[in-house]
Structures are given as structure tokens and as C-alpha cells.
Amino acid sequence: MNLTLYVWRQKNSKDKGRLVRYEAKNVSTDMSFLEMLDVVNEGLIVKGEDPIAFDSDCREGICGMCGQVVNGVPHGPRKKTTLCQLHMRHFKDNDTLYIEPFRAKAFPVIKDLIVDRGAFDKIIQSGGYVSVHTGGVPDGNTLLIPKHDADTAMDAAECIGCGACVAACPNGSAMLFTAAKVSHLAALPQGRVEAARRVCAMTEEMLAQGFGNCSNHYECEAVCPKGIKVKFIAKLNREFIKAQMPGNESCTGRG
């Protein structure tokens, strides 16, 4: 199949950037989207041009490294699929594709389709952990966790931190990402202890990093390659309200 690509090219974070047209010829339907770009890049290298820069790592849909906006949808048109797992058979011959980087103030473009998602690391550093004493390995089943709670925690923990939620959100909000981590840890007894401090610190850091506020459009849920549900944002809101109750002196910042 043959495709017309309009790819965002931007030399560095200072460059203004623009869409550049490329023709992708003889694309195999068995290729993944990233392999298609690899082939386009080989052609560019042969011609002596700068290849299109994009992120990727595992190419198995589990690392959260890849991510581009294809025709206005982060990770492309297929539901619950990362870009690396999106195969070209889901496109038609002679399709025109607009390929853009994830856009948000908190995700500055480094080059072409690569954005700096370090702001996510800052949110995790602010509270996305549990404080445990080191020592001997605890016996199995010392802490009994109800099946339902374990399932909830695992559903939330599926987040791979790719940033598609931020890219899709009209407000550039990181609520789904933050809510997934808050919900994951609050559902388990090891994380419950620090739940109030965590929800305040992480939402505060989210704003400080320049992400927007959630206005319940649910675009994030629609594009999430791991199918993280917006019910976790409701859970974050509940955790936040609980954290305001007397006795949670840790909630004192801007939040």
C-alpha cells in the first residue's frame, strides 16, 4: 500500500516546527506503524536527509515509550493499542496520515515526534510510591487482600505512563495518569497508610508541572492503550475529599 504522510518536523525545542509531506511507498500491511516509519527513515537516510526522530523501546506495547498523534488520535485509530502494536493493515491504500507529537505545555517537543515526558516522573516522585521498612522477606499471605481490591489495584496499575491521556485531553490534564497511580496504591493496604498525603502531593505536583485541570471530557479513557477507566479519576476525587478531613495534617500545600 502507498500512503501520504504529513509529519511534524522540528529541529529542536527552540525551532518553530512544521508539517512536511512524505510519500510512503510499498508499505507492507504486516508492518507496525513504527516499522513503516523505520522504512521511511531508511529512504531519508539514503537521500542524505535527517531521519524522523521518534521514541520507541520494547515495541511490545508494554513500556509506554512510543506515542504519536495519528490523524488527531494519540496512538492512532485502534482502541487499546499502542502505536508500536498498531499494524498497517488497519489503514487503507492511499490514506493520508497526519503524524504529530503529543501536545501539552508540560510535554515540550525535543525533536520531531519526541516529547519530554519528565513531568510524569516528577508526579511519581512526589508521591507515587510506598514507604516500607526493609528487612526480611515477609511471609506470603501475611497481609490478606480481598480479591476485589487486588483486581482494582491491578486495573489501575496497568498504566504504562505513555502520556496519551495528556495528549488527548483538551486541557492537557494528567488526571488519568495521576488517578491511576493514586487508585492503585490506595487500594492496597501497603499504600493505604500514605493515601492522604499522596493524593495531595501528586495533584499539587501535577498543577506545578503545567498540566491542566480535568473537565470530565473522558477523551483520555477513549485513547488509553491500556483501557484505564475514568472511574479512577472519581476515586482520586474521593481520596482528595477524604484527605481534607480533620487529622490529615499532611494536606497543607497548594494541592
Add this chain to the structure above:
Amino acid sequence: MLLPTSTVGKKIMMAITGQVLAIFIFFHIAGNSTIFFHALNGYVVALYKLPLFVWGGRLVLFLAFVFHIWYGTVLKLENHAAKPEPYAKTRYLQATFAGRNQIWTGVIVAVFLIYHLLQFTFQVTNPAVAADTHPDALGRPDIFMMVAQSFRQIGISGVYVVSLAALGLHLLHGIQSSFQTWGMNNERTLPVIEKTGNVVSVLLFFWYCAIPVAIVLGLLKG
């Protein structure tokens, strides 16, 4: 307390003030529906016999409006700043027209509200039909005459229907959104709350429109 500055806190302020206003919107049309039974003037007289309720209610509504507009503007500006560059191609999968235009339907409703207050509360837009200076046969302010004379003009009724459509869209996103902000959603309740919010918004729109439409069509005569 983190209500005024935190991201969730600002949204909770939007939700609580919005819900107060939505409750008023229901009772406002429920009370005004006495017009269909030619009992509007009597209803207004009965209402004003409860000054504490009327003025307490007005104070609550005024504060709700001020905070709703203030936090709505703050959130919108912050959100706008967080997404400085648009995509060349935009495609929404789940975000609704109502949700994406919440700020603009809000502006329309706010402007309409000023007109509505000047018209029927302060009664300055058309002194010839002002109820306070034109009592009915029983000596009560003739609210019915004022409303009927105003809505008989198709332009005024048109402004009302358009503004009510904006209000309906605002509620379409606002009602279900406020429950999510309160954290009341889970997989089981989310679709129920969404559907209920949509049905309530559409019903309120038609209920409100019924008064000007009935007067324009001549179904409701003085």
C-alpha cells in the same frame, strides 16, 4: 482546606455551586408552571410572604453564581495555558459538543440572566407592562400580564428559546460532570448518572420553553 487553590478543590467548587444553581433551575420552573393554571400572581404573592426564604435564597444564589463564574474562568484560563498548541488534525472520540463549549454556553446564560433580571425582576425593559405598577383585579402585581405581554413578542420568545438551549447544553455536561467531580462515579453508576443527567437537561429545556411557546402559539391567554 485546599478548596480554593487545588485542582480537585476548584472543581468541587464548580460542582457544588453548579448543583445549587441546578436545584434552583428546577424549583424556578416548578413554581413558574403555576402560569399554566392561571395561578402565577397568587404564587408570587405567597412566595413573597416568606421574606427570609426569598432573600436567603437570593443570597445563596448570588454567591453560587459569583463562585461558579470565578472558578469557571480560572479553570478555563489554566486549561487553555496547559494546551498552547493545537493539533493540525483534531478528532474527538468521547468529548461532547456540550462539554467542549461549556464556557461559551455559560457566557450566554450569564448574559441572558442579566437581561432576564432586568426584564422580570427589576422590570425596567418595558415599563408599560411592569407588574409592580400594574396590579391585577385583586390588587396583586400582575406578573401574568407582564410575562404574557413580553412573550407575545416573537423576538423576546426567540431570545428565550436560544438562551434556554444554551442552558440545556450547559446542564447536559454540567449535571453528570458534577457527580464525577464529587467522586460518585464507578463503572456501575457512571452510565446511570450520564443518562439521568441527559434526560433531566432535555426535560428542563422543554419545560422552560413551554411557557414562551405556549404564549406565542396563543394557547395561554390572559
